[in-house]
Amino acid sequence: RKCQEAAQHVGGSIEIKSFLGFGGSSHIFKLGEQMVMKIPKYGQMVTYLTRECEILGKLASCEKPSIPRVMPWGVSNVNLSIRNEISQIKALRLEGIVGRTLDTYCKYQCWEIREKFHCVIRDVYDALEYAHSKGVIHMDVKPGNITVRPKKEGFDVLLGDWGCSRLRNEEIERGGFVGTPAYAHDDLFGKIKNTALMVEPDFDFASLGYSWYH
Numbered sequence: 001r002k003c004q005e006a007a008q009h010v011g012g013s014i015e016i017k018s019f020l021g022f023g024g025s026s027h028i029f030k031l032g033e034q035m036v037m038k039i040p041k042y043g044q045m046v047t048y049l050t051r052e053c054e055i056l057g058k059l060a061s062c063e064k065p066s067i068p069r070v071m072p073w074g075v076s077n078v079n080l081s082i083r084n085e086i087s088q089i090k091a092l093r094l095e096g097i098v099g100r101t102l103d104t105y106c107k108y109q110c111w112e113i114r115e116k117f118h119c120v121i122r123d124v125y126d127a128l129e130y131a132h133s134k135g136v137i138h139m140d141v142k143p144g145n146i147t148v149r150p151k152k153e154g155f156d157v158l159l160g161d162w163g164c165s166r167l168r169n170e171e172i173e174r175g176g177f178v179g180t181p182a183y184a185h186d187d188l189f190g191k192i193k194n195t196a197l198m199v200e201p202d203f204d205f206a207s208l209g210y211s212w213y214h
Contacts, residue, residue, distance in 0.1 A: 002019040002027065003016040003018065003019055006019075006037070006039055006091075010037070010091050016029050016030070016037070017029070018030045020098070025045040025048040025049070025163055026038040026049060026092075027041060030098055032098075033098060034096060034098060035094070035095055036093075036096070036098060037091055037092065037093050038052075038091065038092040039090070048164070049092050049163060051162075052092060052162045052163040052165070053070055055136055055162045056068060056069065056070045056094075056162055057070060058134050058135075058136055059131060059134055062127075062130050064123075065096070065156060065157075066123045066157045066158055067127050067159060068095060068158060068162075069094065069095040070092060070093070071093045072093070094160075096147070098147070099147045099149030100147065100149070101144050101146060101147055101148075102120065102143040102146040103142075103144050105148050116154045119155065119157075121208065121211075121212055123157035124146055124208060124211075127157075127159045128159070128201070128205070131165075132204070135167050135168045136165055136166075136167060137201060138162060138164070138165050138204050138207075139203060140164040140165075140178070140179045140180055140183075140207070141183065141204050141211060142182070142183040143211050143214055144180075145160050145161040146158070146160075164178050168199060168201070169198050169200075170198070171197070171198060172197045172199060179207065182210070183207040184203075184206075184207065185203040185206040185207065186206070187203075
């Protein structure tokens with residue numbers, strides 16, 4: 001049913017393989033072995049997809065497989081608002097690995113990933129370093145946003161959900177909050193209550209550390 005509703009939402013002849021799950025802002029569908037589609041859960045969540053589209057556009061030159069790519073729809077009868085107008089975006093088509101999130105993998109198949117876990121963290125760290133070099137801070141690094149898929153030696157890794165991202169030195173208003181509390185930098189609980197806070201790479205590295213500990 002969810003796949004049928006998604007196809008109607010997109011308004012084009014797109015084959016949807018399966019419903020993968022949902023995050024805080026979107027439903028995620030599998031289109032192929034390395035292709036997914038994200039649709040906002042509610043109307044107001046379009047903002048997150050719009051930001052994700054813009055941010056991933058800034059990172060489009062990255063050759064690392066750990067950062068997803070926004071892909072054109074390539075279907076003539078898909079609504080133009082989906083393909084071309086970022087301000088009215090209804091769905092994102094993303095290229096990247098399709099696998100399990102890190103928290104799910106560790107819960108059910110921890111013995112497979114334990115010896116290679118440092119490689120997973122390294123790949124996420126490399127993705128963050130690249131994003132930071134382009135002035136982008138992810139702001140929501142957590143196991144649920146890290147996708148892993150086994151390969152012959154180790155794992156393919158993807159850092160997804162860039163909808164909360166901010167630009168370096170962008171200001172978070174007093175009393176605001178970005179990300180997931182369980183993995184957020186301490187400053188988001190302290191200083192932000194009293195004054196505006198500038199976004200820095202340390203926010204991501206702290207979240208990565210908490211993810212590793214988890």
